[in-house]
Amino acid sequence: MKHTITLSSLSLAILLNLSLSLGLGTLATNSAFASSAPAAEEAEPEKGPHRGRMLREGGVALELSIFETGVPPEFRVWMSENGKAIDPKEVDLNVKLIRLGNVVDDIHFNAQSDFLRGDMEIYEPHSFIVSIEAKYQGNTYRWQYDNFEGRTTIETAVAEAMEIKTEVAGPTTLHQTIPAYGTLALPPGAERSISARFDGEITKVHVGVGEQVKQEQTLLTVESNESLKPYQIKAPADGVVSALFANAGEQTANRPLMTLTDNSQYLAKLAVYPQDFEKVRTGSAISMQLEGLSAGYSGTISFIEPKVRDDQARVVWVKLANDGSLTEGSFVSAQIEVATIAVPLAVKRVGLQGFRDFTVVFAKVGEQYEVRMLELGRQDAEWIEVLGGLEPGTEYVTENSFILKADIEKSGASHDH
Template sequence: MINSLLRPFIPLRSFIIALIALAFFGYISFSLAVETEVNVAEPEKGEHRGRLLKDGGFVLELAIFETGVPPEFRVWIMKDGQPVKPEDVSLVVTLTRLGNVVDTINFKPQADFLRGDMDIYEPHSFVVTIKADYQGKKHQWQYDNFEGRTRIEPAVAEAMKIQTEIAGEATLVETIEAFGKLVPQADAERNISARFEGEITTVHVRLGQAVKAGDKLITLNSNESLKSFTINSPINGVVTSKAANPGEQSGGRTLISIVDTSKLTAELSVFPADRQRVAIGAETTLHVNGYEAVLTGRVNAIDTQLKANQASTVRVEIDNPVNALSAGQFITGDIDVARYTVPLAVKRIGLQAFRDFTVVYAKVGDEYEVRMLELGREAGEWVAVLGGLNPGTEYVTENSFIIKADIEKSGASHDH
């Protein structure tokens, strides 16, 4: 899943930004050193692989247990080296997450341990506060258990062009990609000949010239009346062929051809696997080789007869008011085949890999932290989110790889 979503989204601009980021990492590391030590000593562990917390002879082992169940806290207690009955201890654990989100966990006895009454959802990144009461004596501990979290000063984030958006509702548009070329519209060409035979005296236009309706094209002398008459352009367009020269007889032939290029047709090839998904009226985005602007149009015709390569021709009309495009240019089209709204989505460009998860980085103040996502359908730049992120969360879109690199550099671990 991760590989399919994390497609190459690092253009040249991002590569340059990455180089700039390297210059800032020294500064970031300095600010991080104020918050946490990178090389934190491994906490002392107990026989259940949990963290040992000691207050004189009273020892509590706190572990996250997740074998066959969702992650939960389990606690074993000793007093002067001897096990303590779990029912003799009153225990509350408070988890304070980024943004002052507080989870309060109460415990009940089970076998030889105390079992927490709520799941410990990802990320396991919080300030842990433990309060225990045994035989009238209170014990309290507090420690930081951060993972996937870093702090970056706003000025540094701005210099690195780290951008964020608010997660929320989005319209996903599924498209299929098709290739083809631009052609004149079927009724765009006019082949012009002389109504009366005669000698051509003047040709007023040249090949490739743009003309308007009413412009002079050719002047002739009639063989019958010996009077001069002029043929004018019937449409706006471009002279695409000229077979007339002064001194020649008109001879009943086509003298000039004019094509109206104010509109062109994109002919796209769609293969059978996608043909049934394309409908008349479907919005289409077109990219023309050598032309920077993105064009849009709608499917107005679909051929019923297949071409030799088994593709159907799908036609999309586009405007060409300043003749910036030419018939024959190759094009790529993205044809809309499905459009739906989801209550929560993130931009694909913000996704990163963290442990075995696909994540985005939530931003709270000048701190950033992973959010493990359960993902749904994807289309275009969007991916639907089914779980792991709250609507309204500010998350990193552009240059999220910089956050990933800094978190990996800080070495925040996953403490079970």
């Protein structure tokens, strides 16, 4: 690939749709569109016998090839004059690769066999301006050409309209998790059965089912069969009347009269299976989603049941304060944090794309975007560690990176040595 790519017809189609939906009709006359017209096809560069790029000046020819068979990619150069090979020992050669952001790789060459061999690896992406200076028999020969791949240019206003978002790559903390599922339950002792201390006739029921009551609030009035004096049954704690078994005029008859439930707190009871037993412990952080509720919940494991269930799952408890929306029996899906890892460099997984045989992000420099081939490490649900291929502090695309990939592929951004 030889030239910088401007915004392609695919991106333009996306932008036109966005402009119509967002009322951005005035963008249709923006200069970005004018610069997006397809350029005239250029002739393929001449290739030499070693499949490298041929450069000529007068009778002197230079073939520059990236060699990567059994070694990291490196430059190798063969020179000739009027069709006759030049002894590489007679040539002083320097190649500068000017990368995006004006990063310059300065490569010197040493004679080896019948060619000149560069002294540094040509790391990915192979996208740069190539500037060559060769000195031979008192003459200096200079060539320069573009060798771009995985690069595109999009004006700022257009990128904003496409909602292309960026962040700066740097350190983060990975939170590795395992999934767990279960239901909400009431804690032990949350339900209290209310009965009369002395048998008698119920003269008044002061509360109804579903009513929230406070500790020491009067629940029932009973006239004792022995003393014929009335006394009151009061709430032993805060709670809600979840069941009522008595009516005025009935005898207490040494039976439960109502059930008072403390629903200020619930337990998420989550199943953990044998392959994850060693990863989970009391105090592990948990994030949860309850079926039917949009809000997220968090907590820590407060207790691990000592026995396994019939399906060999072990049940862990997580306390949840009731915000008024929790219901016993609700399904819970959770992520249990099993590791917290500080890493020096990471990117958001949402920004990752495939390019050739690599996983990449798109680095942004001004209005230009270019692939960065990544060596990746550990990950969590949101982030992935970067071990190589990206410099800390690089601005890279997170949201809508697929637009850049589609634009580059549409423009025929193939790998070319």
